[in-house]
Amino acid sequence: MTPRLAWVLGDPAGIGPELVAKSLVNTDMGAVCRPVVVGPMWLLKRGMQTANVAAAATRCAADKLAEVPTGAVPVVDAGWPEQDFPCGTLSAAAGKLTIEMLRVAVDMARAKQVDGIIFGPLNKEALSKGGNPHKDELHLLAEWLGDTEVGEINAAAGLVTTRVTSHIPLKDVAANIRPDRIMLAIRMLHTTLRETGAQNGKIAVAALNPHAGEHGLCGTEEIEIIEPAVARAQAEGLPAAGPFPADTIFLRARKGEFQGIVIMYHDQGQIATKLLGFDQGVTILGGLSVVTTTPAHGTAFDIAGKGVANPGAFQEAVRLAGRMAAARTSGKRS
Structure with missing residues (x-):
């Protein structure tokens, strides 16, 4: 009906x-x-x-x-x-x-x-x-x-994104990148992709630092927090991969490699999402x-x-x- x-x-x-x-x-x-x-x-x-x-x-x-x-x-x-x-x-x-x-x-x-x-x-x-x-x-x-476990999800131009941190100052982002938050974002995004009828349910997880931290030369959050969380998601059977550099992750998604992206902070994804389809952009109240x-x-x-x-x-x-x-x-x- x-x-x-x-x-x-x-x-x-x-x-x-x-x-x-x-x-x-x-x-x-x-x-x-x-x-x-x-x-x-x-x-x-x-x-x-x-x-x-x-x-x-x-x-x-x-x-x-x-x-x-x-x-x-x-x-x-x-x-x-x-x-x-x-x-x-x-x-x-x-x-x-x-x-x-x-x-x-x-x-x-x-x-x-x-x-x-x-x-x-x-x-x-x-x-x-x-x-x-x-x-x-x-x-x-x-x-x-x-x-209790909720988060904002955005959809535009066939791409669905969610974020680990949202409306907080940029100076507080790194301290709020935690494994539980990453797992929540991946799970919510996976559920949303299924419910919206996405044909390709693959999820890319963005890095926090430039060039995905360059193996620890430019930050260690990827090694210490994000990579283990992605591995945990994969062990649960979730189709997640990463972390990938944020400056190319949307290019790969636009080519069809991924249909969902987990970003680490607000503007890391919102700028790209609104460029892709501002007049068609939708916010889903996830969870x-x-x-x-x-x-x-x-x-x-x-x-x-x-x-x-x-x-x-x-x-x-x-x-x-x-x-x-x-x-x-x-x-x-x-």
Whole structure:
């Protein structure tokens, strides 16, 4: 059965409502999932006005989705009062509303009312001002779901990456390269590749230091930490190899040698990934018990409200979530 997916509108001052509106009228999306918009009806209507589109949408309760007429998109609106969110303006109120929309979507997923979640772009500073006690939305959702081993995964242009360290200062990276973190990244990436239907499940692990440390001449993390972790992964039957120099690892992957890459720190992989496919880039919230994806780009405050936002990454996030949700459902049945 086609999975039912929650589409969360995202930060109300950003491009999220516009992306959702444009995607609702894309006929290709109907073959991927049965969308359920989560957020205020008035905010969805603003998104439609910005996008200059019209979609049949009906407000309904989360437990009444089956009663929505054919051809209409259900909108789960928790009764949020209408507010004025100037486009492109960061605010605590926008962050608070975003958190509330996410919570409704997560509760629906836990109740098995939806099979996965796609959310429009969020703003981490707004979330923090709005009450998020964590550094990002991933760990907020992980707390709600009771998941502990989580990490961010990125997909673009047929390549999937994850990282051992993420949003920490560069000066702290080396101290946080640990065997357990490398193993977690490899396992999550392997699971994600299977769930997204990747044909070549080979995983390359990047080195930390230039030229993979040059046998200890330029750092010892490869010898002491990364190589033993890769060997452990191979002993578990995981298709991992490395460590490989970071300046050539993406070239090899682009030629088809690998379909997944474990990187050591944020910019080591994000620069290459966004160059490969910024308008199609997707972030997967790895390790969550509920399939959750989002566009890899941000709220684009500079173009919010102008009707020019590209919905490509949001729609690719829907496609990936649809495949992953279908794979998990199939796995439970088998």
